[in-house]
Amino acid sequence: MTHLVWFRNDLRTADNAALIAACKTASQPDSAGGVRACFILTPAQWQEHDWSPARVHFVIAHANALAAELAKLGIPLSFIYAQRFSDSLTALEHHCRQHDVCQIHFNEEYGVNERRRDKALKHRFDKLGLATRKYRDQTVAPVGDILTGQGQPYSVFTPFSRRWRSWVEEALPAPHPVPPPRHADIKPERITDISEGFKEAPPALVETGEDAAHAQLERFLSEDGSAYKEQRDFPAFNATSLLSPYLANGVLSGRQCLSAARQALAMGGAPEGLQTWINEIAWRDFYIHTLYHYPRVSMHRAYKPETEALQWNDPKDHFEAWKTGNTGIPLVDAAMRQLNQTGWMHNRLRMVTAMFLTKNLFIDWRLGEAYFMSKLVDGFLASNNGGWQWSASTGTDAAPYFRVFNPVTQSERFDPKGEFIREWVPELAKLDNKRIHDPSKGGVIPGGYPRPIVDLKESRKEAIAKFQALKN
DNA sequence: TGGCGTTTAGC
DNA sequence: CTAAACGCC
Numbered sequence: 001m002t003h004l005v006w007f008r009n010d011l012r013t014a015d016n017a018a019l020i021a022a023c024k025t026a027s028q029p030d031s032a033g034g035v036r037a038c039f040i041l042t043p044a045q046w047q048e049h050d051w052s053p054a055r056v057h058f059v060i061a062h063a064n065a066l067a068a069e070l071a072k073l074g075i076p077l078s079f080i081y082a083q084r085f086s087d088s089l090t091a092l093e094h095h096c097r098q099h100d101v102c103q104i105h106f107n108e109e110y111g112v113n114e115r116r117r118d119k120a121l122k123h124r125f126d127k128l129g130l131a132t133r134k135y136r137d138q139t140v141a142p143v144g145d146i147l148t149g150q151g152q153p154y155s156v157f158t159p160f161s162r163r164w165r166s167w168v169e170e171a172l173p174a175p176h177p178v179p180p181p182r183h184a185d186i187k188p189e190r191i192t193d194i195s196e197g198f199k200e201a202p203p204a205l206v207e208t209g210e211d212a213a214h215a216q217l218e219r220f221l222s223e224d225g226s227a228y229k230e231q232r233d234f235p236a237f238n239a240t241s242l243l244s245p246y247l248a249n250g251v252l253s254g255r256q257c258l259s260a261a262r263q264a265l266a267m268g269g270a271p272e273g274l275q276t277w278i279n280e281i282a283w284r285d286f287y288i289h290t291l292y293h294y295p296r297v298s299m300h301r302a303y304k305p306e307t308e309a310l311q312w313n314d315p316k317d318h319f320e321a322w323k324t325g326n327t328g329i330p331l332v333d334a335a336m337r338q339l340n341q342t343g344w345m346h347n348r349l350r351m352v353t354a355m356f357l358t359k360n361l362f363i364d365w366r367l368g369e370a371y372f373m374s375k376l377v378d379g380f381l382a383s384n385n386g387g388w389q390w391s392a393s394t395g396t397d398a399a400p401y402f403r404v405f406n407p408v409t410q411s412e413r414f415d416p417k418g419e420f421i422r423e424w425v426p427e428l429a430k431l432d433n434k435r436i437h438d439p440s441k442g443g444v445i446p447g448g449y450p451r452p453i454v455d456l457k458e459s460r461k462e463a464i465a466k467f468q469a470l471k472n
Numbered sequence: 473t474g475g476c477g478t479t480t481a482g483c
Numbered sequence: 484c485t486a487a488a489c490g491c492c
Contacts, residue, residue, distance in 0.1 A: 233473085347473090348473080351473070390473090399473080399474085400474090400492090401492090402474085402475085402491085402492040403473095403474050403475075403492090404474075404475070404492095405473095405474070405475085406474080406475060406476095409474085409475075410474095457476095460475080460476095460492095461492090464492060465492095468492080
């Protein structure tokens with residue numbers, strides 16, 4: 001009898017609830033057996049979920065790395081090819097028959113299609129007499145466990161984070177260990193080809209492998225922690241952890257990050273910086289919890305239903321200019337070009353560009369959300385959707401509709417010397433530190449660089465008026 | 473995880 | 484006169 005671990009959004013051997021549970025169960029006398037693993041490639045489903053080529057390359061590389069790590073532990077990982085989630089269940093059933101599987105273990109995912117798939121799987125396997133075991137492993141605090149005094153999910157981050165922190169203090173969540181090696185000589189399988197439509201990807205942003213992820217975590221935490229709090233909002237400083245690709249694809253868990261950060265705190269690391277970063281881990285949990293409690297946000301629906309009535313502008317040329325980084329607003333263009341060329345964008349700039357699209361251009365946040373997914377190596381439904389709905393003022397703890405970032409002011413504040421703009425918009429490189437934030441204001445605009453496609457002041461007023469009108 | 477027009481303290 | 488501080492959007 002074999003225990004099968006189905007890896008999906010958890011491409012790691014360390015701190016993996018499903019893996020450790022399968023290994024433990026398999027070594028108990030009453031249900032002893034072997035442990036196998038599988039990963040199902042569903043390129044058509046990835047396409048439908050707007051996965052980026054960068055993310056597909058990352059996932060394939062880390063699926064291969066996982067197969068190699070598991071082989072060292074004596075666990076064979078099979079790659080199964082399907083197109084969509086619906087096909088994957090048939091393939092999985094076939095795989096289970098072939099390998100005499102009695103139990104399948106996996107960690108939960110919370111997108112609506114993933115949930116439907118897992119529900120269908122349980123239904124199907126129940127009929128076959130195969131056991132399905134699922135684990136709440138994606139968050140630090142299990143989804144459903146962080147509720148208000150009234151037993152309701154939180155809709156505002158700050159009270160959520162207070163409850164989350166006290167939960168952490170009480171539960172002291174510790175990462176699961178890597179399971180002990182089982183004795184078997186295994187040659188790992190390997191995926192060598194990338195599916196059509198995902199071939200063209202930017203160069204890898206971070207190194208491949210679980211070890212590389214942990215090395216980067218250690219490096220980040222060993223740096224001067226106070227710099228994170230002071231510098232993280234300045235895109236030119238590269239002061240962020242750059243762990244998001246690993247987190248988004250489960251190479252690293254939030255629990256591992258939190259545990260390492262708490263250890264750094266105990267060793268006397270700069271408390272403000274580390275606490276600020278722990279807050280980001282809480283944000284990640286908050287958005288996953290929100291996705292769990294409100295499946296509609298993964299069905300192209302707004303968290304705040306009343307905002308569904310907004311009449312967004314026809315995207316047309318403005319959307320194209322935004323996507324390609326030709327809006328005439330230097331910081332927005334620099335950010336979009338960074339995204340297009342690297343598959344990653346600095347967090348502050350995600351807010352600035354999202355706010356510009358949804359408030360100044362008044363284009364539907366869903367279009368921006370999908371475009372980000374189609375480019376980001378760290379595209380993660382819960383965080384990406386949460387961030388977009390925050391920016392668009394349609395989400396949980398949303399930015400008040402009248403709080404509209406002025407991208408030029410943000411530029412002056414967070415890229416004061418224009419270093420980030422100069423890197424990504426080279427045609428503006430020669431402008432001085434004042435003019436570079438808004439070249440259209442006085443003087444000659446360097447050749448080829450567009451004039452702003454929208455009036456910031458006017459469009460801001462119009463957006464506020466449209467939100468105001470919702471209340472009547 | 474603001475912006476902006478207005479008021480007001482302080483020089 | 485200028486730059487915080489204020490209050491509304």
